[in-house]
Amino acid sequence: MNENENPNHYDRERPAGLTPVTVIGLGAMGRALAEAFVRAGHPTTVWNRTPEKAAPLVAEGAVLAGSVEAAVAASPLVVTCLTTFEATRQALGPATEALSGRALVTLNSGTPAGARETAAWAAGHGARFLAGAVKNVPSAVGAPDTLLYYSGDRAVFDTYASTLKVLGGDTVHLGAETDLAALYEMAVGAMLLPALVGFFQGAAAVRSRGLEAGSMVRFAEKWLDMIKSLLPVYAEEIDRGDYSEAASSVNLFLEGAAYDEELSRETGVDATWLAPLYDLVEQAVAAGHGEHSVSALTEVLAKRP
Structure with a gap:
């Protein structure tokens, strides 16, 4: 099933069939991710503890959410780009109720154990989960040869594959085990x-x-x-x-x-x-x-x- 065949209610809200996306965490990499979504035409909501970092993205058409809860609630696909799995769970703590039924994709550093813990945490709040890694620098986000790999719920990957490919043309699903992306991230990063x-x-x-x-x-x-x-x-x-x-x-x-x-x-x-x-x-x-x-x-x- 691809994202345009997904029967959930978000489909009726998509301009030209493009998936609304929320990006949480606007460091150098997070800003690059959000910018790629915006420039590809995806309705993009952003949130950061320091809202000033969102100003250039808002100027390009992104919407700055007033809270992390509002950011999560805005889109069926939530992409986080924080430092660690623990930091991701902490940031999303006030938005756990809004996570239910949404796809959560984490693009951060961390161990396989951290990925497994976050997968269980996400499932406990009703979210479908993919852990991922960007294997390049922020300036390479969106390039045809930029590698990103993911692991976890294959249905989530298949549903949002074309949206995720906006971030890099070399997009790979490693397998259903939620910790594989973190394992390869650390193995290659060594x-x-x-x-x-x-x-x-x-x-x-x-x-x-x-x-x-x-x-x-x-x-x-x-x-x-x-x-x-x-x-x-x-x-x-x-x-x-x-x-x-x-x-x-x-x-x-x-x-x-x-x-x-x-x-x-x-x-x-x-x-x-x-x-x-x-x-x-x-x-x-x-x-x-x-x-x-x-x-x-x-x-x-x-x-x-």
Whole structure:
């Protein structure tokens, strides 16, 4: 069933068949979400603890609700963009009666446990629930290749699929388990800080020679492309549990530790953040993975009994 076939009473109120949407939480990402809905023609109601943040959206045609209760009551589809699942439940606390019969979509950070707790909370108040994640920056919201994924009630996803695709053309439903989006959000997000700190360390080393950090961007992008090309290979090794075909062995990475230490001394750049990573590499060697593919680090990280 798509959203225009949904028989509930909201259909009769939709201009040109477009779903009314409420967006709660107007930080940088929340404003981008609301702006995408407004520009796509969806009647859009917004609410934020600091109402001044809504002014640019109101200028574009959004309606600022006077309370969170009024915001929830205004639309069949309620999209929240707050910091955590707990913050979402707290913000919606005064509007629990209005949630009944509505679709609640959360786009925030948090753990799988937080998603499960929020799903149970939403169901207890009569709402249908999807947890989601935006895998890009606010400026990318609405682009054809921007990825958002969701998990939870498949009927909600199917009903509002075309509305949700306004936020990004690469829109995926991961499954009925409500915590899958949070799981993938954290699993994929785990790559971000190590990758960025690696770039920042490199930038500091380059600048120690009086060179601009911008001079390494082109080469860093190529390096990331190479890493991207390896991910399917490593994923296959991990899923097979076979690390014997080592293009880059664990021992090879362990040998690199001395070079990082030498560069740190030469440039004066602090590289102590790498110590736990090399400790992990040493654990892998001790476990017999020295000549195996570096993807065998997964086995050390898993800490299976």
